[in-house]
Amino acid sequence: MSLLSRLIPDRFVLVLLLTVAAAAVLPVRGAAAVYAGHAVSVAIFMLFFLHGLRLPRAEVIAAMRNWRLQGLIFVFVFGLMPLVGLAATFAQPSFMPAGLIVGLLFLGILPSTVQSAISYASLAGGNIAASVMAAALLNLSGIFMTPALVVLLIGATGGADIGADTVLRIVAILLLPFVLGQIAQGWLRGWAMRNKALLTFLDRFAIALAVYVAFCSAVAGGQMAALSWTVLGILTGTIAVMLAIAMVAAWGLGGLLRLPRPDRISLLFAGSHKSIATGAPLAAILFGGPQAGLIILPVLLYHQLQLIVSAPLASRLAKPRSEQISSD
Known part of the structure; x- marks a missing residue:
């Protein structure tokens, strides 16, 4: 692999980084920003409709059957990881912008990814069915759990909009x-399966638009001026430590509970990964005003770092145990 491919395994991450740059150079303001916000709401509606359309109901139901592994992953993602995010907020220096500190906690309470967690678990020899089920259960639960944890751990003092309008x-x-989307599967799922490339583009367009509008708001509100190289360096280091803790804890917990190796691998990736696809839309809904862009930034950096680390890790886990020992 080329150096660029190693640093940016997913080209969509590069698109999101370019989106942030575009927001810094060409932010929407005034009335245009209002219309852009409405466009984000429409795009998020479309994004979750497509999620419902493509996720078979059988997988949603099956996700709840392997209660031991699925329950463990659920508690890890929505129990342990919020504590990791909370600890990260206390470790920040006094000059760290408040939006980034809230973003670290918001990162901790997001659900896992869908595509990458399943892909890397498959590459490493994990329990693919359990990974698919976990992705379904976590992202469906995230619609409720992430806002609930935002209310519990962040609240209005952290800039979260937690009124009745937000719930609606x-x-x-x-x-x-x-x-x-679930209801429309009988009519549209065949079309969706035949047009995966188009739906992937629509998914990514919705996420990129949410990121762009959030960062435009941060630029217009002067929040981006606080992002010095020192701040970005500390933020990146903190996120790297959070990812390391998540992966070590997930792998260690699987070993402590004597899970089968495939289940342990599924716990590793489903437990440690975080979803920008869910994070960006939820941030747009839960956090109004200029700080939304700063809150999304830790999620974007974590998402990129988890891809960089997971590719070689999955390849190593895929090797036979004897081959790993000899290479060491």
Whole structure:
């Protein structure tokens, strides 16, 4: 692999980084920003409709059957990882912008990725069925769990908009489209399977638009001026430590509970990964104003770092045990 491929395994991450740069150079302001916000709401509705359309109901039901592994992954993602995020906020220096500190905690309470966690678990020899089920259960639960944890751990003092209007928005543009997508499977799922490339583009467009509008708000509000190289260096180091703790804890917990190796691998990737696809839309809903862009930034950096680390890790785990020992 080339150096660029190692540093940016997923080209979509490069698209998101370019989106942030575009927001810094060409931010939308005034009335245009209002219309852009409405466009984000429509895009998020579309994003979760497509999630509901493509996720077979059988997988949603099956996700709840392997209760031991699925329960362990659920508790790890929504129990242990929020504590890691909370600890990271206390470790920050006094000059760290408040939006980034909230972003570290928000990162900790997000659900796992769908595609990358399954792909790397498959590459490493993990339990593919369990990984698919975990992705389904975590992201469906994330619609409820992440806002609930935002209320519990961040609250209005951290800039979260937690009023009745926010609850209605979550239901209207996250839960409702997902349910409609599930209902429409009988008519549209065949079309969706035949047009995966188009739906992937629409997914990524919705995420990029949410990131762009959030960072435009941060630029317009002067929040981006606080991002010095020192701040970015400390933030990146903190995120690297969070990822290391997540992976070591997930792998160690699987060993402590004597899980079969495939289940242990699934716990490793499903437990430690975090979803920008869920994080960006939820940040747009839960956090209004200029700090939304700063809150998304830790999620974006973590997402990139988890891909960089997971590729060689999955390849190493895929090797026979004897081959690993000889290479050491």
